[in-house]
Amino acid sequence: MKRILLWWAERALLVLVSVIVLFPIAWMFLTAFKSPRDAYSLSLNFTPTFNNFVTVFSHPWNLGDMVLNSVVVASVTVLIAVPCASLAAYSFSRFRVRGRKFLFFLVLSTQFIPAVVIVLPFFLMFRQLGLLDTRIALIIVNLAIVTPFVIWMIKGYIDAIPTDSEEAAMIDGASRLRVIWDIVLPVAAPGILTSAIFCFILTWNEFLFSLILTRRDAVTLPVGLVNFRTERGDLWELMSAAGVMITVPIFIMALLIQKHFTRGMTAGAVK
Amino acid sequence: MAEVRLVDVEKRYGGFLALPKQSLTIEEGEFLVLLGPSGCGKTTTMRMIAGLEEITSGDILIGGERVNDKPPKDRDIAMVFQNYGLYPHMTVQQNIAYPLKLRGVDRKAREARVRETAEKVELGALLHRRPSELSGGQRQRVALARAIVRTPKIFLMDEPLSNLDAKLRVSMRAELKHLHHELGVTTVYVTHDQMEAMTLASRVAVMREGRIVQLDTPKKIYSEPADLFVAGFIGSPSMNLVEGHITGGRFEAPGVSIPVAAAERGDVVLGIRPEDLELTTAEAPPIRGKLYALELTGEATLVTLREGATSICARGPAEFEAEIDAACALAPRPGARIHLFDKTTGQRIAA
Ligand SMILES: Nc1ncnc2c1ncn2[C@@H]1O[C@H](COP(=O)(O)OP(=O)(O)OP(=O)(O)O)[C@@H](O)[C@H]1O
Ligand SMILES: [Mg+2]
Numbered sequence: 265m266k267r268i269l270l271w272w273a274e275r276a277l278l279v280l281v282s283v284i285v286l287f288p289i290a291w292m293f294l295t296a297f298k299s300p301r302d303a304y305s306l307s308l309n310f311t312p313t314f315n316n317f318v319t320v321f322s323h324p325w326n327l328g329d330m331v332l333n334s335v336v337v338a339s340v341t342v343l344i345a346v347p348c349a350s351l352a353a354y355s356f357s358r359f360r361v362r363g364r365k366f367l368f369f370l371v372l373s374t375q376f377i378p379a380v381v382i383v384l385p386f387f388l389m390f391r392q393l394g395l396l397d398t399r400i401a402l403i404i405v406n407l408a409i410v411t412p413f414v415i416w417m418i419k420g421y422i423d424a425i426p427t428d429s430e431e432a433a434m435i436d437g438a439s440r441l442r443v444i445w446d447i448v449l450p451v452a453a454p455g456i457l458t459s460a461i462f463c464f465i466l467t468w469n470e471f472l473f474s475l476i477l478t479r480r481d482a483v484t485l486p487v488g489l490v491n492f493r494t495e496r497g498d499l500w501e502l503m504s505a506a507g508v509m510i511t512v513p514i515f516i517m518a519l520l521i522q523k524h525f526t527r528g529m530t531a532g533a534v535k
Numbered sequence: 536m537a538e539v540r541l542v543d544v545e546k547r548y549g550g551f552l553a554l555p556k557q558s559l560t561i562e563e564g565e566f567l568v569l570l571g572p573s574g575c576g577k578t579t580t581m582r583m584i585a586g587l588e589e590i591t592s593g594d595i596l597i598g599g600e601r602v603n604d605k606p607p608k609d610r611d612i613a614m615v616f617q618n619y620g621l622y623p624h625m626t627v628q629q630n631i632a633y634p635l636k637l638r639g640v641d642r643k644a645r646e647a648r649v650r651e652t653a654e655k656v657e658l659g660a661l662l663h664r665r666p667s668e669l670s671g672g673q674r675q676r677v678a679l680a681r682a683i684v685r686t687p688k689i690f691l692m693d694e695p696l697s698n699l700d701a702k703l704r705v706s707m708r709a710e711l712k713h714l715h716h717e718l719g720v721t722t723v724y725v726t727h728d729q730m731e732a733m734t735l736a737s738r739v740a741v742m743r744e745g746r747i748v749q750l751d752t753p754k755k756i757y758s759e760p761a762d763l764f765v766a767g768f769i770g771s772p773s774m775n776l777v778e779g780h781i782t783g784g785r786f787e788a789p790g791v792s793i794p795v796a797a798a799e800r801g802d803v804v805l806g807i808r809p810e811d812l813e814l815t816t817a818e819a820p821p822i823r824g825k826l827y828a829l830e831l832t833g834e835a836t837l838v839t840l841r842e843g844a845t846s847i848c849a850r851g852p853a854e855f856e857a858e859i860d861a862a863c864a865l866a867p868r869p870g871a872r873i874h875l876f877d878k879t880t881g882q883r884i885a886a
Pocket of ligand 1: 571572573574576577578579580617
């Protein structure tokens with residue numbers, strides 16, 4: 265009896281939390297398809313329109329440029345961070361070097377520094393280099409933020425792979441790099457892919473640095489949202505449409521992660 | 536093919552002394568079996584030869600060349616791991632082919648060779664499975680096939696047949712014996728199966744707590760164990776060991792009085808194998824006691840007697856039958872080997 269009650273309580277709580285979390289997102293999706301007239305109405309009875317999406321992609325909003333900026337910054341960050349982090353993670357996981365633990369702690373400790381503390385030094389640095397309002401600046405900053413985290417994540421996956429197969433490969437005649445390429449990467453692939461998507465999401469959503477370091481040319485989607493707060497008021501329907509543009513790729517990726525998250529590849533390596 | 540030499544090799548794990556300083560030479564083309572209780576350092580010895588484990592001090596030479604700083608891939612070794620170390624993301628076919636692939640053997644030759652090897656270990660039908668879809672014994676045979684798919688300088692095999700059923704084990708054993716005869720590759724082999732050790736080995740190294748206590752031909756190890764440990768470890772059922780003393784040319788212990796050719800002394804352990812004893816009806820038998828247990832093994836019956844603290848097992852005829860607790864008598868067979876050991880040092884006393 266008590267167990268059945270608990271079961272129901274658990275379900276009820278899950279539903280409640282889901283509603284609280286999902287409601288604003290659902291509302292945003294609805295608003296994105298409303299005409300300005302309906303935007304403030306609470307009624308669900310409205311004629312859906314694609315006009316908002318057409319508007320945000322045309323002058324003066326030019327959301328297309330921001331989408332491009334975001335895609336370029338996030339993709340390049342992932343393409344650089346994940347390979348580097350994979351090698352670093354492998355080294356941290358497998359090589360018994362003096363001071364390895366301390367070094368790893370140093371790498372991780374960068375994550376404990378609040379972004380607002382380092383945003384000003386970055387700003388001054390990039391001004392000096394003439395890199396303000398460029399994608400390169402954003403990529404560099406995002407690499408600095410994301411790489412330690414990705415190293416930590418991938419190290420977790422590599423730690424979980426038994427070393428037996430690697431040793432077997434070395435005896436079979438493989439060099440260390442060959443072992444990584446032939447054995448470690450394929451076996452850790454689901455984990456690395458998950459980390460890559462995570463890295464993409466972090467970069468995609470990054471707000472503070474983009475806000476401070478860009479003005480016109482390199483503005484990314486999250487910062488672009490701010491444009492919809494005009495002196496004529498907040499344009500909710502446009503902001504929502506832009507919000508949908510930001511959210512949908514993340515949704516798709518989260519679904520992808522979920523599929524890979526639960527799949528283990530190491531089964532059968534040892535007895 | 537190459538000779539392997541361990542010179543003054545020592546291995547520590549942190550503070551733990553796994554292998555004390557010792558030397559060992561494995562002759563070219565030899566089949567050396569490492570035998571010893573769990574945790575005595577057999578796997579560690581192999582991993583050091585393979586280059587997977589750094590040695591704390593000493594030198595390892597393969598074919599006369601010092602290989603201390605050579606990575607495993609350059610030592611030209613094939614190894615069967617105790618826990619297989621298969622590649623989980625590759626099929627059986629790819630697993631077995633991997634050493635050939637790394638050596639640039641072209642696809643056609645590779646496939647032919649893999650097929651041939653897979654047949655040898657009776658895996659021909661499973662080439663497209665992944666390791667996770669195989670049974671323990673099948674995985675072990677993949678590990679074996681991956682090692683024997685090419686001809687290296689040295690084979691290292693860490694209990695390669697431990698997970699196979701009795702029948703497959705016998706046929707794989709014959710396969711390995713034939714392979715060694717055919718290729719003559721220097722082989723180091725770990726097993727807990729004495730039958731395997733006896734049938735395969737050119738020499739056996741018996742290890743205890745990291746130390747090699749006896750290194751000799753299987754025959755010598757069996758017939759002249761160097762000390763009490765080897766005497767008790769080799770042979771199944773194991774050798775009877777009875778504590779007692781020697782007076783007037785006879786070994787005396789409760790229920791036991793056997794003539795021996797040794798000087799008078801106390802604190803002696805007499806060893807005699809069950810197959811060297813037979814049931815007797817003589818007037819004054821050398822060994823007397825009450826029947827404690829009867830175990831039929833198929834072709835023989837193991838007869839265990841007790842007298843006080845002494846317990847002695849003999850191999851009797853399969854048709855022998857008697858009541859438990861009945862009085863029984865045993866005598867050494869003609870030509871039986873009687874071993875004497877010093878009780879305190881455990882060393883063999885030369886007859
Ligand atoms: N990485 C390690 N760190 C610390 N101690 C170790 C390590 N590897 C092995 N040992 C110790 O070294 C000793 C020898 O181990 P080894 O694996 O060589 O035994 P083994 O003879 O192969 O035993 P088994 O028959 O059970 O396989 C053991 O006491 C073990 O606890
Ligand atoms: Mg072992």
